Structures are given as C-alpha cells and as structure tokens.
Amino acid sequence: METEAAKLIGAGLASIALVGAGVGIGTIFGNYLAGALRNPSAAQGQFANLLLGFALAEATGLFGLVVALIILFAF
Amino acid sequence: MTEGAPVASEAVDAHGGEQGLIADPMHQFEIKRQIAIDVFGIDASFTNSSLFMVIAVVAISAFLILSMRGRALVPGRMQSLAELSYEFVANMVRDNVGTAGQRYFPFIFTLFMFVLFCNMLGMIPYTFTVTSHIIVTFALALFIFLAVTVIGFVKHGAHFLKLFVPDGVPVVMLPLLVVIEVLSYLTRPVSLSVRLFANMMAGHTMLKVFGSFVVALGVLGGWAPLAFMVAFTGLEILVAFLQAYVFAILSCIYLSDALHMHD
Numbered sequence: 001m002e003t004e005a006a007k008l009i010g011a012g013l014a015s016i017a018l019v020g021a022g023v024g025i026g027t028i029f030g031n032y033l034a035g036a037l038r039n040p041s042a043a044q045g046q047f048a049n050l051l052l053g054f055a056l057a058e059a060t061g062l063f064g065l066v067v068a069l070i071i072l073f074a075f
Numbered sequence: 076m077t078e079g080a081p082v083a084s085e086a087v088d089a090h091g092g093e094q095g096l097i098a099d100p101m102h103q104f105e106i107k108r109q110i111a112i113d114v115f116g117i118d119a120s121f122t123n124s125s126l127f128m129v130i131a132v133v134a135i136s137a138f139l140i141l142s143m144r145g146r147a148l149v150p151g152r153m154q155s156l157a158e159l160s161y162e163f164v165a166n167m168v169r170d171n172v173g174t175a176g177q178r179y180f181p182f183i184f185t186l187f188m189f190v191l192f193c194n195m196l197g198m199i200p201y202t203f204t205v206t207s208h209i210i211v212t213f214a215l216a217l218f219i220f221l222a223v224t225v226i227g228f229v230k231h232g233a234h235f236l237k238l239f240v241p242d243g244v245p246v247v248m249l250p251l252l253v254v255i256e257v258l259s260y261l262t263r264p265v266s267l268s269v270r271l272f273a274n275m276m277a278g279h280t281m282l283k284v285f286g287s288f289v290v291a292l293g294v295l296g297g298w299a300p301l302a303f304m305v306a307f308t309g310l311e312i313l314v315a316f317l318q319a320y321v322f323a324i325l326s327c328i329y330l331s332d333a334l335h336m337h338d
Contacts, residue, residue, distance in 0.1 A: 055317045062273035066273045
C-alpha cells in the first residue's frame with residue numbers, strides 16, 4: 001500500500017511543473033501586452049512569436065504532466 | 076501503433092472503465108484493432124489510429140484537390156482557404172529557412188497539414204486523436220531529426236560538427252559546452268515529439284474530466300459550466316492549430332540550422 005501512496009504523492013509532486021508553465025505564459029503575455037501598448041504599430045509583427053513562445057512555455061509544463069502520467073500508469 | 080494500448084488498458088483497469096459517474100478520461104486513447112493483420116509475427120493490424128490517419132490524408136487530398144479544381148483568378152471561398160494554407164507555410168519556410176529551404180517546402184507543407192488535420196479531427200467528439208500517442212509523434216520527429224542530420228552532413232561534410240562548438244568561447248569552457256550542445260541536439264526529437272503528444276493528450280484528458288463535471292455542476296450553476304466547456308473547447312482548437320504550427324516551425328528552424336550552420 002505504501003508504494004501506491006508514494007506513486008500518488010510522486011505524481012502530485014510532478015504536477016508542480018505546471019506552476020512554471022503558468023509563470024512562463026504569464027510573463028510572455030504580460031511582456032507582449034506591455035510592449036504592444038508602448039509601440040502598437042510593431043505589435044502585429046510579433047504576434048507569431050507570441051504564439052510560438054506561448055506554445056513552447058506551455059509544453060515545458062506539460063513535460064511535468066507527462067512525468068506524472070508515467071508515474072501513475074507505466075510503473 | 077499499439078504502444079499506447081497497454082497504458083490505456085491499464086488505465087481502464089485502474090478506474091473501472093466507463094462505468095461510474097465520472098467517465099475514465101484515458102479511455103478515449105485506447106487503440107482498437109479494426110482489421111487484424113499479422114506480418115511474420117509482427118502485429119501490423121489496421122487500428123482506429125490507422126483509420127484516422129487515412130481519414131486525415133484523404134481529407135487533406137480532397138480539400139486541396141477539390142478546392143483548386145476551378146483554378147479561378149479570383150478565388151472562391153474554398154480556393155481561398157487552400158491558397159491561405161499554402162501561403163502560410165510558404166511564408167514560414169521563407170522567413171525561417173530562406174530561399175535554400177524552398178526545396179523542402181513540400182515536406183514542411185505535408186507535415187503541417189497532416190499534424191493540423193490529425194489534431195483538428197481529434198476535436199470532433201467521438202473521434203480518435205492520432206497525435207495523442209507518443210509513438211506517432213516520435214516517429215515523425217525522429218524522421219525529421221535523422222533527415223536534418225543527413226542533410227547537414229551531406230551539405231557541410233565533417234564541417235557540420237562545428238555546429239556543436241559555439242563561437243567566441245574560452246577554450247577552458249569548451250569540453251563542458253560541447254557536451255551540452257551535443258545533448259541538446261540529441262534531445263530535439265524527444266522534445267519535439269513530447270511537446271505535441273503532451274499537449275494533445277493533456278488537452279483531451281482535461282476536456283473529458285471537465286466535461287464530466289458539466290452535468291454534475293449544472294444542477295447548481297445552470298448553463299454556466301456548459302459555457303465554460305465551450306470556451307475550453309475553443310482553447311483546445313487554438314492549441315490544436317498552434318501545436319501543428321509549432322511542430323512545423325521547429326522543423327524549419329532545425330532545417331535552417333543544418334543548411335546555414337550558425338550564421
């Protein structure tokens with residue numbers, strides 16, 4: 001039973017990686033908005049980079065989620 | 076293609092399948108055999124995963140061939156869509172790889188459309204998301220990785236190894252940095268495939284888990300949970316497009332690395 005409990009705790013701990021994704025996505029959109037309000041004419045050109053940064057930051061957190069799922073289902 | 080099946084079936088065992096108030100969110104990723112094919116002891120069955128790959132390829136071909144049939148000078152609605160997707164990928168290749176990348180445009184376009192259609196088909200309820208299985212995305216990513224490495228060696232020869240040696244670094248630091256550069260190069264197929272797979276699987280699991288709350292919470296909150304669910308589905312459609320875009324653009328960046336080295 002202890003192993004089962006340890007698995008659940010480990011999966012929960014691995015999910016903390018999503019905190020980093022949240023901080024990263026917030027930073028990206030916050031800085032984009034700050035830059036866009038200062039120079040609205042340049043904002044449109046950086047929209048693709050914004051989406052790229054968003055996807056990359058989100059994926060980093062999801063790696064942690066994959067670790068959690070591996071702990072839960074693969075072991 | 077059957078790699079995901081043991082994980083999915085274990086998940087069903089762990090949660091008791093589709094019974095109970097809250098449906099098992101992992102059940103949707105289960106691979107089922109449609110036509111059992113056995114090639115010299117290797118299980119090469121035609122599964123629901125293969126079925127949706129075929130549907131995606133047929134849908135892409137039908138979309139592009141039928142919409143461009145008219146070849147009108149002033150495009151109609153469907154022709155505009157086809158031209159839009161072509162222009163979108165063409166600009167992506169031009170911006171990231173330059174004119175040398177035009178030779179590889181057909182590959183990047185095929186890759187983008189395949190991943191996009193697989194992701195988008197998965198957003199239709201009761202369909203199977205091909206890209207939510209690591210084996211599919213890893214096979215794609217590994218092929219890109221190997222192809223890019225071969226292109227780099229063919230184009231630059233042994234000089235391609237200079238990719239792992241950063242410029243303007245003190246010689247003392249080099250042994251450490253070269254190891255880091257090599258490692259970061261070797262993890263590319265893993266990060267490329269896990270990014271797409273994790274996004275698709277996490278997104279669909281989230282939709283399923285939150286979807287099972289809608290009826291339960293609807294007693295208290297009326298239509299509000301359903302409205303949230305619609306918003307989440309919209310977000311997932313955005314993510315489905317975004318991940319196809321990121322997959323294609325990272326392939327472009329890797330290709331650009333191999334073609335142009337550091338400059």
